[in-house]
Amino acid sequence: MRNARTKNMLGRITAALLTALISLFLFSFTGWGAGLPTASGADSETLRLGERMYRDSLLPSGEPMTAFLRGDVQVPGTAFSCVSCHLRSGIGSLEGQILSTPTNGTKLYKPYYQYPLPQNWEYGKVREGMWDMPESTAIYRPAYTDQTLAAALRGGVDPTGRELNSAMPRYQIDDSSMAILIAYLKTLSAEISPGVDKEYKYIRFATVVAGDVPAEDREEMVAMLEGIMAHHNRQGQIRNRYQNMGGNVMKPASFNNPLFTITIWQLTGPASSWRAQLEEHYRKEPVFALLGGLSAGDWQPIHEFSEQNKIPCLLPVTDLPVVSDTDWYTLYFSKGIYQEGESAARFLALNSDTADTGRIIQVVEDSQRARALANGFEDTWRELGRTDAPETVHLAPGETISAAKILSLSRHREKRPPVILLWTAAGALPVLESLAADKDSVKGVYVSSTLLKQELWKIPEKARDFTYISYPYRVDNESDFFTYNARSWMKKRHIPAGEKRISTHLYALMNVLLDPFRIVKQDFNRAGLGSGDVIMEYQFEMMMHVRRNYYRDYLFDVIGMSGDLPSIDFERLSFGPGQRYLSKGCFIVQLSAGSKPGLIKKSDWVVL
Amino acid sequence: MTRTSFTLLTLLILILLPLAIDPVLAEEIKYKRTVENYTIPDVTLVNQNGARVKLKDLITSSKPVVLDFIYGTCTTICPVLSAGYTSLQRKLGEKSTNVHLISITIDPEHDTPKVMKEYLKRYQARPGWDFLTGSRSDIDKVMRAFDSYIPNKMYHYPVNLIRDPKDGTWVRILGLTSTSEFMNEYKKAGGII
Numbered sequence: 143m144r145n146a147r148t149k150n151m152l153g154r155i156t157a158a159l160l161t162a163l164i165s166l167f168l169f170s171f172t173g174w175g176a177g178l179p180t181a182s183g184a185d186s187e188t189l190r191l192g193e194r195m196y197r198d199s200l201l202p203s204g205e206p207m208t209a210f211l212r213g214d215v216q217v218p219g220t221a222f223s224c225v226s227c228h229l230r231s232g233i234g235s236l237e238g239q240i241l242s243t244p245t246n247g248t249k250l251y252k253p254y255y256q257y258p259l260p261q262n263w264e265y266g267k268v269r270e271g272m273w274d275m276p277e278s279t280a281i282y283r284p285a286y287t288d289q290t291l292a293a294a295l296r297g298g299v300d301p302t303g304r305e306l307n308s309a310m311p312r313y314q315i316d317d318s319s320m321a322i323l324i325a326y327l328k329t330l331s332a333e334i335s336p337g338v339d340k341e342y343k344y345i346r347f348a349t350v351v352a353g354d355v356p357a358e359d360r361e362e363m364v365a366m367l368e369g370i371m372a373h374h375n376r377q378g379q380i381r382n383r384y385q386n387m388g389g390n391v392m393k394p395a396s397f398n399n400p401l402f403t404i405t406i407w408q409l410t411g412p413a414s415s416w417r418a419q420l421e422e423h424y425r426k427e428p429v430f431a432l433l434g435g436l437s438a439g440d441w442q443p444i445h446e447f448s449e450q451n452k453i454p455c456l457l458p459v460t461d462l463p464v465v466s467d468t469d470w471y472t473l474y475f476s477k478g479i480y481q482e483g484e485s486a487a488r489f490l491a492l493n494s495d496t497a498d499t500g501r502i503i504q505v506v507e508d509s510q511r512a513r514a515l516a517n518g519f520e521d522t523w524r525e526l527g528r529t530d531a532p533e534t535v536h537l538a539p540g541e542t543i544s545a546a547k548i549l550s551l552s553r554h555r556e557k558r559p560p561v562i563l564l565w566t567a568a569g570a571l572p573v574l575e576s577l578a579a580d581k582d583s584v585k586g587v588y589v590s591s592t593l594l595k596q597e598l599w600k601i602p603e604k605a606r607d608f609t610y611i612s613y614p615y616r617v618d619n620e621s622d623f624f625t626y627n628a629r630s631w632m633k634k635r636h637i638p639a640g641e642k643r644i645s646t647h648l649y650a651l652m653n654v655l656l657d658p659f660r661i662v663k664q665d666f667n668r669a670g671l672g673s674g675d676v677i678m679e680y681q682f683e684m685m686m687h688v689r690r691n692y693y694r695d696y697l698f699d700v701i702g703m704s705g706d707l708p709s710i711d712f713e714r715l716s717f718g719p720g721q722r723y724l725s726k727g728c729f730i731v732q733l734s735a736g737s738k739p740g741l742i743k744k745s746d747w748v749v750l
Numbered sequence: 751m752t753r754t755s756f757t758l759l760t761l762l763i764l765i766l767l768p769l770a771i772d773p774v775l776a777e778e779i780k781y782k783r784t785v786e787n788y789t790i791p792d793v794t795l796v797n798q799n800g801a802r803v804k805l806k807d808l809i810t811s812s813k814p815v816v817l818d819f820i821y822g823t824c825t826t827i828c829p830v831l832s833a834g835y836t837s838l839q840r841k842l843g844e845k846s847t848n849v850h851l852i853s854i855t856i857d858p859e860h861d862t863p864k865v866m867k868e869y870l871k872r873y874q875a876r877p878g879w880d881f882l883t884g885s886r887s888d889i890d891k892v893m894r895a896f897d898s899y900i901p902n903k904m905y906h907y908p909v910n911l912i913r914d915p916k917d918g919t920w921v922r923i924l925g926l927t928s929t930s931e932f933m934n935e936y937k938k939a940g941g942i943i
Contacts, residue, residue: 215929217833221872227826235825242826308928309830525864526800702823705902714886716859718823718903726859746885748859750796 184325192326197230199223201319209311222311229719230470231696232330235703247328250291254282292320335694337430342398345692348429350458352409352416353438360436362638363459366645367404367434369635374656375401404433416443424451431456431694433655434648440510445472454694456655459644461592462510469722473654473701475647475712476725479511479592482612483518485728486588488749489610490561491526500558500585502532503551507566508539515565515590532563542569545576549583562587567594571602578604586610599739606733610744614728615643615711617741624708646710650724653707658700713747781925783935788920791891795854795884798866803882805892808852814941815850815913819898819906821857822865827908827926832873834910834932839876841933841943847878849941854892856903858883912939
């Protein structure tokens with residue numbers, strides 16, 4: 143009896159899938175309605191304007207789109223762009239208890255089927271007949287046409303006449319602009335991204351090692367990345383085996399758990415030649431995304447390669463990322479050493495008002511790191527509305543500065559002791575030593591732990607009470623459960639954990655990369671049963687996360703919806719749509735007394 | 751029952767179980783309204799201008815106060831909540847400062863004064879609407895005090911709190927309201943349009 147039912151049900155699902163396929167096939171030949179451009183026929187200008195409508199809520203004329211919410215309330219279109227809910231890929235979002243449905247053409251232009259939910263569902267109790275399958279599988283929502291889609295966007299009614307959720311604004315869009323938006327939606331997430339095998343058996347990644355990176359750093363990173371790949375692949379193989387147990391009927395190719403492969407792209411020679419080498423690697427071997435990465439210089443050439451080719455780069459280990467509010471394709475651990483300058487500025491502003499800061503003397507050695515620190519400080523200082531800009535001394539290559547010179551600068555013009563930003567590694571300790579002999583001569587000295595490295599621990603005892611150190615890592619001992627587990631995981635796989643924290647940083651990929659590829663998002667179970675008795679196909683699709691939606695933009699959309707994460711190195715990693723720097727904090731600390739000093743927190747993790 | 755169909759059913763159960771969210775197209779649930787008393791925690795937060803403000807002083811005023819929890823890069827709920835604020839301010843016009851609208855971030859690490867200021871600009875906020883951030887521990891205290899603790903911002907749910915200046919009680923609105931419903935609740939709690 144049950145067998146017959148199951149077969150019956152399978153037949154119906156097959157029929158439904160066939161109908162979907164046939165309608166897709168038919169649609170591809172019937173065109174998209176009078177006078178509207180087709181997806182393939184849309185020119186690049188149309189797509190640019192459509193993208194601007196989708197992302198920025200600007201009509202082709204440049205005017206902001208007008209939207210109404212809940213009937214009569216006009217809302218700023220700038221706050222209700224399509225992208226803000228349906229996200230960059232158009233696959234939609236799930237936040238709290240609201241599901242924003244897919245808006246990419248391939249999904250809009252196919253019907254959704256409904257499957258009544260078994261009634262009397264109660265957690266932990268199996269009731270007679272509760273898993274019986276429905277008697278019929280009906281279309282919940284037919285495929286949209288250009289006309290019904292336009293009606294939905296304007297009037298908030300779907301092709302069946304059902305009203306859309308009132309969180310969905312109703313937009314006032316004229317016919318020609320509507321055609322442009324629809325043309326864009328048809329190209330949105332229309333094709334699976336490169337690097338994904340056609341049968342979904344594997345996904346290819348690469349990691350970039352740029353320039354002359356120390357061999358032990360490279361080894362540590364590669365060991366960690368390979369460990370993560372192996373971890374994913376082992377689980378994927380188990381899941382694939384389990385799914386195959388069901389006789390394979392329920393499992394189209396897209397349900398495969400693709401296994402991951404990774405190769406190393408080693409860049410050599412001067413940084414100016416890296417871009418061409420990256421293009422060449424990519425041409426030979428297209429990848430879905432770049433993972434981790436190390437560079438002997440800054441990350442800019444690789445950042446630009448990712449940005450312009452729209453290739454995600456997840457978590458390169460670098461002190462020198464590109465700091466940008468708008469760039470999309472590189473996800474960094476933090477703003478790097480720039481963030482230390484930022485925190486120093488916020489801490490100083492918080493602990494002194496304009497009247498008593500006195501002069502700020504900034505010493506910048508000739509290195510990219512020191513310049514990034516200075517930029518971080520200056521940008522933030524300005525942002526805080528401070529007009530008393532630091533007075534900067536740029537050191538020549540190899541030049542060190544003496545305390546006498548700094549003090550002569552300060553005594554020269556003003557009586558009040560200055561604040562010194564000592565963005566230099568060489569010669570920093572002697573400067574602190576001399577200043578300690580004449581404590582009233584300075585109000586405070588700021589140094590960076592990243593720049594000082596191990597010298598940090600040699601800060602002279604007498605200078606410790608006026609030396610403030612930017613420290614972008616956790617300060618407490620690592621006794622928590624997460625760290626213990628993570629370290630055990632690494633130890634078991636013989637992954638080295640060096641001073642530069644390369645592997646401990648990259649442990650975050652266990653979540654950042656692997657979670658989006660797991661089947662069910664954990665918080666789906668939290669909302670309780672919904673009011674509808676209908677399960678729609680797009681919910682299945684949402685559940686699949688990146689599975690079946692192997693679009694690079696969607697990977698970022700899913701990462702943006704992740705919850706906060708613990709980390710071995712950082713106090714906290716946090717996410718949000720469009721957020722590209724996971725660790726937002728940096729402590730300002732001082733050294734405690736004694737020959738084996740500890741760190742004393744002088745600030746919160748995030749200084750506001 | 752054969753092994754194959756058992757596996758199939760198990761698979762189906764696994765697929766069906768988590769589908770417990772409200773489909774957007776399904777009928778919407780009405781919001782839930784309760785009247786509450788809250789003890790406002792003694793914390794100092796930072797507003798969109800970088801100014802430090804005592805939450806208690808801000809709230810215990812003779813004006814009605816409306817409070818919600820949002821964050822700058824939120825996708826779905828916050829835009830709707832904030833649109834409610836925008837439309838209330840529009841109705842008030844010149845008198846927008848007659849009511850104090852307060853949004854408190856649940857993503858304090860990302861929502862710096864700069865981010866909050868831009869957010870308010872995007873919603874065409876007028877004077878009378880403050881967006882507050884603070885240390886993680888202070889924000890946690892505030893969320894707990896208003897029975898709105900959200901350990902992880904992805905589990906965010908919509909709450910609007912309206913304080914009646916006459917007796918200091920709060921109307922708690924759980925769920926998304928329509929604008930007219932929001933207005934009605936606001937008026938009932940002593941708000942003047």
